[in-house]
Amino acid sequence: MTNNPQLRADLHLHTIYSDSTLTPQDVINAAKAKGLACVAVTDHDTLDGYLPTLKAAEGSGIEVLPAAEFSSQLNKKTVHILGYLMDPDHTGLKNYLVDLKQRRIARMEEMIERLKKIGLDGITISDVAEKIGKASFGRPHLAQVLVDKGFAKNRQAAFEKYLSDTSPGYVSGIFDEPQHVIEIIRKSGGVAVLAHPMLTLVDERIPSFVEAGLGGLEASYPNISDKICLYYEKIARKHGLIVTGGSDAHGDNRGWTHIGKITVGMDVVDALRAKSQNSSIK
Numbered sequence: 587m588t589n590n591p592q593l594r595a596d597l598h599l600h601t602i603y604s605d606s607t608l609t610p611q612d613v614i615n616a617a618k619a620k621g622l623a624c625v626a627v628t629d630h631d632t633l634d635g636y637l638p639t640l641k642a643a644e645g646s647g648i649e650v651l652p653a654a655e656f657s658s659q660l661n662k663k664t665v666h667i668l669g670y671l672m673d674p675d676h677t678g679l680k681n682y683l684v685d686l687k688q689r690r691i692a693r694m695e696e697m698i699e700r701l702k703k704i705g706l707d708g709i710t711i712s713d714v715a716e717k718i719g720k721a722s723f724g725r726p727h728l729a730q731v732l733v734d735k736g737f738a739k740n741r742q743a744a745f746e747k748y749l750s751d752t753s754p755g756y757v758s759g760i761f762d763e764p765q766h767v768i769e770i771i772r773k774s775g776g777v778a779v780l781a782h783p784m785l786t787l788v789d790e791r792i793p794s795f796v797e798a799g800l801g802g803l804e805a806s807y808p809n810i811s812d813k814i815c816l817y818y819e820k821i822a823r824k825h826g827l828i829v830t831g832g833s834d835a836h837g838d839n840r841g842w843t844h845i846g847k848i849t850v851g852m853d854v855v856d857a858l859r860a861k862s863q864n865s866s867i868k
């Protein structure tokens with residue numbers, strides 16, 4: 587139990603293991619500079635950055651939580667579900683993550699095919715592979731290829747024209763429904779939290795997620811008015827959900843936020859721990 591009210595945690599951030607420019611050491615350096623007590627690395631559909639960040643944190647006194655931001659889908663809409671404190675060695679979870687990597691490759695090939703059909707010729711999977719480094723295939727990497735090849739003036743434009751959930755290059759249907767993802771997180775001992783509900787806008791589905799075992803709602807998010815954050819806090823309280831928050835920092839890939847821009851008290855981490863089924867973490 588952590589009683590010091592000054593200790594803070596950033597529970598949403600990305601590394602080079604997904605679509606951020608930050609290495610694990612960068613994350614720890616930034617956390618140290620901000621005086622954070624704890625960070626959760628929430629890369630997209632992977633825990634690959636967890637152990638490297640844990641290693642980078644050695645001797646720093648900064649706690650690193652195992653976590654991930656899972657992709658799910660409701661009809662064609664992407665719904666991100668944060669998972670905290672899963673057992674990284676859980677076989678079911680490990681198999682699921684391997685499968686997600688494969689699905690991302692298949693999706694990338696299909697997106698490239700779609701783009702070709704609408705006249706964006708000359709993009710290959712190797713072009714995207716050159717961008718990913720330690721990460722798995724993601725839309726931001728394809729967006730960069732579109733910029734490099736002169737099909738879009740910047741990554742945001744590439745998303746707007748070609749890659750957003752409603753754009754012609756987007757391929758839906760490769761991810762599971764939120765309820766399934768919530769189950770995977772819970773079975774591996776973790777707590778499932780609906781990420782940035784004010785961006786995803788699936789309020790009417792929250793009760794069904796709660797029924798499936800949702801444990802929290804990310805009501806604190808950068809650049810969102812107090813009124814909207816409070817609105818989601820109220821929904822969380824109504825359903826007995828933990829109110830979480832984080833910066834969603836992506837390093838230089840997202841200029842409007844940074845590690846520590848949004849933090850929560852360590853009481854939130856304690857609440858996640860209390861709800862987690864992962865006895866090795868408690």
Ligand code: AMP
Nearest residue numbers: 605630657723724725726742745746750
């Ligand atoms: P993926 O996991 O491959 O579906 O890519 C998801 C990531 O793409 C998100 O975390 C964002 O960083 C980025 N992204 C998704 N939609 C947009 C958008 N409309 N504009 C800019 N970036 C986006």
Ligand code: ZN
Nearest residue numbers: 600605630836
């Ligand atoms: Zn991202």
Ligand code: FE
Nearest residue numbers: 655666781782
């Ligand atoms: Fe997200």
Ligand code: FE
Nearest residue numbers: 598600655834
């Ligand atoms: Fe994120």
